[in-house]
Amino acid sequence: SQQGEEDPQALSIQEGENATMNCSYKTSINNLQWYRQNSGRGLVHLILIRSNEREKHSGRLRVTLDTSKKSSSLLITASRAADTASYFCATGKGAQKLVFGQGTRLTINP
Amino acid sequence: DAGVIQSPRHEVTEMGQEVTLRCKPISGHDYLFWYRQTMMRGLELLIYFNNNVPIDDSGMPEDRFSAKMPNASFSTLKIQPSEPRDSAVYFCASGAVWAGGTGELFFGEGSRLTVL
Numbered sequence: 001s002q003q004g005e006e007d008p009q010a011l012s013i014q015e016g017e018n019a020t021m022n023c024s025y026k027t028s029i030n031n032l033q034w035y036r037q038n039s040g041r042g043l044v045h046l047i048l049i050r051s052n053e054r055e056k057h058s059g060r061l062r063v064t065l066d067t068s069k070k071s072s073s074l075l076i077t078a079s080r081a082a083d084t085a086s087y088f089c090a091t092g093k094g095a096q097k098l099v100f101g102q103g104t105r106l107t108i109n110p
Numbered sequence: 111d112a113g114v115i116q117s118p119r120h121e122v123t124e125m126g127q128e129v130t131l132r133c134k135p136i137s138g139h140d141y142l143f144w145y146r147q148t149m150m151r152g153l154e155l156l157i158y159f160n161n162n163v164p165i166d167d168s169g170m171p172e173d174r175f176s177a178k179m180p181n182a183s184f185s186t187l188k189i190q191p192s193e194p195r196d197s198a199v200y201f202c203a204s205g206a207v208w209a210g211g212t213g214e215l216f217f218g219e220g221s222r223l224t225v226l
Contacts (some may be wrong), residue, residue: 033214042114042201042217043153088153090215097166098143098215100153 004032004089004101012107019076021104023089024069030092032065034074037086037103046074046087079108116202116218124226128190131221134183135204143215144177144187145201153201159185160207192225199223 007022023032031050035043049056049065049072056063062075076083086103115134123129135142143158157167162179170177174193179185189196199222203215 035215035217042219043203043215044217045214048214097155097158099155100145102152 004091004099006087006089006101006104008104009102010105010107012109013079015079015081015108015110017079019079019083019106019108021074021087021106023072023074023101025072025089025091026070029067032063032072033090033092033098034061034063034072035088035090035100037088039085043088076106079106081108081110084108114202114204114216114218116200116221118221119219120222120224122224122226123192125193126191127225128188129192129196129223129225131187131200131202131223133185133187133202133218135185135202136216137183139204139206139216140182141205141207142179142185143203143205144185145203146198147201147220148198156187156200189223192223194225197223197225 004023004025013019029051031048033048034046036046037043047058047061047063049063051067060077065072084107086105088100088103090098090100092098117132140161144156146154146156156169157177158165159179175189177187199220201217201220203217205215206213
């Protein structure tokens with residue numbers, strides 16, 4: 001079964017607005033990662049947050065992690081048309097398996 | 111580095127035929143993963159290798175699926191015989207693992223398989 005579950009499944013916003021996606025997981029983790037997938041392409045790593053971290057930034061990306069709630073959020077600020085893609089969270093613990101959620105389809109409207 | 115290279119990018123075959131997908135990981139990465147992506151089931155981990163040794167193949171759906179990694183620079187995923195329900199995009203990914211768990215994975219562009 002999937003470890004991470006993203007919410008919402010689909011999100012459509014106007015260019016320039018902020019986009020927030022959430023991820024929930026079921027068991028304890030060592031780290032949580034976010035990936036982006038453009039249509040017809042492979043996944044690209046965006047950011048990794050460790051279980052002992054609460055927040056991390058990378059450019060226009062902000063990731064939070066709440067291990068007590070087993071949840072994470074990805075915020076993309078000042079969205080651009082090029083941000084249109086599917087976004088996946090992935091969790092890993094101990095053994096080196098990385099399990100992905102179903103993803104959030106983000107559409108940025110010009 | 112050229113990244114993870116997969117071939118073929120597209121494969122159309124008929125039910126019952128053998129399919130072989132190939133992957134060249136990034137040099138120096140000691141982990142290699144095979145994933146399958148479908149609309150219904152999302153991204154599923156099929157199998158992964160560490161230093162060319164299969165570690166966990168619990169995600170391989172049936173005996174019709176097999177994977178090998180004869181050396182650090184090459185892996186294959188074989189389906190024999192293929193069935194229409196095997197139609198999916200198959201991704202290969204490589205990476206390194208550290209004490210904190212799985213590190214960043216680098217994905218290939220995928221092999222889109224259609225079984226008629």
